[in-house]
Amino acid sequence: MVNLKLLIERLRTSNAFNRKKAIHPPLKAFADVWNFGATVDPIGDDAAIIKNGDEYLLLSCDGILPQLAEKEPFWSGYCAVLVSVSDIYAMGGKPIAVVNLLSAPDEATSVLIAEGMAEGCRKLGVPMVGGHFFPEEASGVATAILGKTSKLLRATNGKPGQSVIVAIDLNGGRYKDYLQWDSTSFLDTDEMVRKLNIIPLLAELDFVQAARDISNAGILGTLAMLAENSQCGAEVDLSLIPIPDSIDLETWLQIYPGYGFILTVNPEVEQQVIQQFEDEGITANVIGRLTKEMQVVITSLEEKEVFVDFTEESMVVEM
Amino acid sequence: MVNLKLLIERLRTSNAFNRKKAIHPPLKAFADVWNFGATVDPIGDDAAIIKNGDEYLLLSCDGILPQLAEKEPFWSGYCAVLVSVSDIYAMGGKPIAVVNLLSAPDEATSVLIAEGMAEGCRKLGVPMVGGHFFPEEASGVATAILGKTSKLLRATNGKPGQSVIVAIDLNGGRYKDYLQWDSTSFLDTDEMVRKLNIIPLLAELDFVQAARDISNAGILGTLAMLAENSQCGAEVDLSLIPIPDSIDLETWLQIYPGYGFILTVNPEVEQQVIQQFEDEGITANVIGRLTKEMQVVITSLEEKEVFVDFTEESMVVEM
Structure with missing residues (x-):
């Protein structure tokens, strides 16, 4: 009961x-660069919406809690892909490609996080097309994803x-x-x-x-x-x-x-x-x-x- | 002399x-998920290339050295946008939108890094359309960028x-x-x-x-x-x-x-x-x-x- x-x-x-709530102060810095050009009012959705001809491109960036990356490197890499891909589907889109940001204190950890991301890519049928790696840093993983949809x-x-x-x-x-x-x-x-x-x-x-x-x-x-x-x-x-x-x-x-x-x-x-x-x-x-x-x-x-x-x-x- | x-x-x-060279071990994990679907062989360029109708979409991810983010938060935010935008122009493209990953130990640092990124966006004429923020972590900043070109x-x-x-x-x-x-x-x-x-x-x-x-x-x-x-x-x-x-x-x-x-x-x-x-x-x-x-x-x-x-x-x- x-x-x-x-x-x-x-x-x-x-x-x-x-x-x-911690995000509010840094976010204010972007007030005048948040939304112009081909982008659609981006507040409220997990991915930004960009008009491109008669389709919408979707772009988002998602990080995994550093504590999880440290304790569960493979799983955190896997989740980094899963959460990004979910953002795209939730908006009626399909994912096109993922890029990643990876940091790790040693080679073994970097490989585990990367293998987790690769497993996520395999599972979700999306290619990992680029990334940036910080060696000799605390464990961390994030991804950015590109998707598209004609029905937003x-x-x-x-x-x-x-x-x-x-x-x-x-x-x-x-x-x-x-x-x-x-x-x-x-x-x-x-x-x-x-x-x-x-x-x-x-x-x-x-x-x-x-x-x-x-x-x-x-x-x-x-x-x-x-x-x-x-x-x-x-x-x-x-x-x-x-x-x-x-x-x-x-x-x-x-x-x-x-x-x-x-x-x-x-x-x-x-x-x-x-x-x-x-x-x-x-x-x-x-x-x-x-x-x-x-x-x-x-x-x-x-x-x-x-x-x-x-x-x-x-x-x-x-x- | x-x-x-x-x-x-x-x-x-x-x-x-x-x-x-440190990147080689984690990169091997991606061997079978690196390049499929609409992506063009991505090795050798800073941004991934994705065929989309008769144009190419360009997607890349670039991080700033954590030591620089710690010592020079505003400048590192600025550079995080500059390096990404340069990747796109170098491939004959024009930038469409940037997303960011930001981490900072305190509010003041998070705001400085964000203000640096915002200045970069203003300077380079590109919108910041999303991001992810890790509060209470070591300083860090990275961006992912979407661009496009018809002449690659x-x-x-x-x-x-x-x-x-x-x-x-x-x-x-x-x-x-x-x-x-x-x-x-x-x-x-x-x-x-x-x-x-x-x-x-x-x-x-x-x-x-x-x-x-x-x-x-x-x-x-x-x-x-x-x-x-x-x-x-x-x-x-x-x-x-x-x-x-x-x-x-x-x-x-x-x-x-x-x-x-x-x-x-x-x-x-x-x-x-x-x-x-x-x-x-x-x-x-x-x-x-x-x-x-x-x-x-x-x-x-x-x-x-x-x-x-x-x-x-x-x-x-x-x-």
């Missing part, structure tokens, strides 16, 4: 939830009344004692790409209004960012969130799920969207809906608590 | 010359008999006591972009066979990479290398020049190419030519020394 108030307090004080999904197009669908691959298991769920390392490339291709396919079908991949902000943190970037609030019923049997809810809500997306859709296509995921073995549920009130409200049985009130606190990176 | 033998020995033992220049198309032109902007001065020449920080965007646009313009005119921007491997190190990647050798007359009055030759040959390119051209267009640079206030000279012999040979008055013998030692990153 969940104590909703306590659960939400603990989630709100978690590291991942608060880390995002944004995280900013949510509207009150849309249904919120969470799609997570519950297959697999927790990665050691990290806040990470491994639902991908045992898949072959065809399965992996088929699962990811669901998002661009749903975009083509015009079934999705807004989308975002679940990051280490977790399910509720990611939903909060999508909602606020769409200038909405959200209501979520905790009992509807897909969860594996093997894990408790509080841990699960802080986990990076490997394969996980939050979509908002019009209610009439809910079942068709869910079916697409289920056909590939992915669990998808309507967990709530977007609302006019600028807050994310969580319900659990008779309880009801505010998770974030956007009128008091912003999750949005503002310029 | 230069002692050529000693000079070459010291250049060969310099840090920048040897650093490049490669560093691999040199042929024996082509003239080697070095074009360096000698205006400005050394940046503090670093091995860096600042020829850009005092330019306005129009001047800067006009100077850089010379390379794509020469590509359009079909005047250039191979090109590479001068990195911290210096003039001779960069030329050696271009020559070997083109499966040529080179002969260079030291006295023909453009050099500012204020600096000694040994230091100059180790310097990252800010604005500096090595081009190979057919002898009949030498003067037209040089004229293009001179019209923008940039010093350009024929410093030698590509040869059939697989070594880079330096002459100075009556002396002649081998700088690199590719049959004994490779500068090329091999898979």
Whole structure:
């Protein structure tokens, strides 16, 4: 039996939830160079959007926590590719190529991180086309990715009344004692790409209004960012969130799920969207809906608590 | 009076010359994911080449030495943008957008590095469209850049008999006591972009066979990479290398020049190419030519020394 108030307090004080705020001061420096030329307003999505003829190029950069790179060099390299590729699919795109930045204190570590990235590339069917290496430095890994799409999904197009669908691959298991769920390392490339291709396919079908991949902000943190970037609030019923049997809810809500997306859709296509995921073995549920009130409200049985009130606190990176 | 033998020995033992070799072990991990899909053989150029319809997209990733980021946060941010943009112009391209990876131990440092990058973006007329920030880590900065071109220049198309032109902007001065020449920080965007646009313009005119921007491997190190990647050798007359009055030759040959390119051209267009640079206030000279012999040979008055013998030692990153 969940104590909703306590659960939400603990989630709100978690590291991942608060880390995002440190970015505000350096980001302000870019106010006048953030968005010009062929770029589309880049705030709210994980990848930048660049108009190129009748298609959109997508460009993003993602790093792995240095502590993870140090302790788990192979896995961190693998995840560095996985998170970048997810950013592209979440926007309805397909990845074209990845470049990397790698630092390591010794040759053995550099090779492990690189082998992890190579495994990620193999698994996700994307080439590693360049990079930069810092020898004799602390372990670190990051990637930048280029993708493209003709049918763009944004995280900013949510509207009150849309249904919120969470799609997570519950297959697999927790990665050691990290806040990470491994639902991908045992898949072959065809399965992996088929699962990811669901998002661009749903975009083509015009079934999705807004989308975002679940990051280490977790399910509720990611939903909060999508909602606020769409200038909405959200209501979520905790009992509807897909969860594996093997894990408790509080841990699960802080986990990076490997394969996980939050979509908002019009209610009439809910079942068709869910079916697409289920056909590939992915669990998808309507967990709530977007609302006019600028807050994310969580319900659990008779309880009801505010998770974030956007009128008091912003999750949005503002310029 | 230069002692050529000693000079070459010291250049060969310099840090920048040897650093490049550390990359070989991690790079081997990427052997089977390096080049597939729409990418063109990526070895030998600073940016990866991706066919996209009738144009080429260029993607690269470049980091600044962590020691520089720590000591000179603003300048390192600025250089992180400058080096990436140079990679794109060197290939006949124009930059579209930059993303960054930033780490800093405290807010003040993060802001300085970001402000340096923003200044670089302003100067070079390119938007910063995304990034990833690691708070509470050692200072570091890197960028990835997307560019495009319809007329591609490669560093691999040199042929024996082509003239080697070095074009360096000698205006400005050394940046503090670093091995860096600042020829850009005092330019306005129009001047800067006009100077850089010379390379794509020469590509359009079909005047250039191979090109590479001068990195911290210096003039001779960069030329050696271009020559070997083109499966040529080179002969260079030291006295023909453009050099500012204020600096000694040994230091100059180790310097990252800010604005500096090595081009190979057919002898009949030498003067037209040089004229293009001179019209923008940039010093350009024929410093030698590509040869059939697989070594880079330096002459100075009556002396002649081998700088690199590719049959004994490779500068090329091999898979």
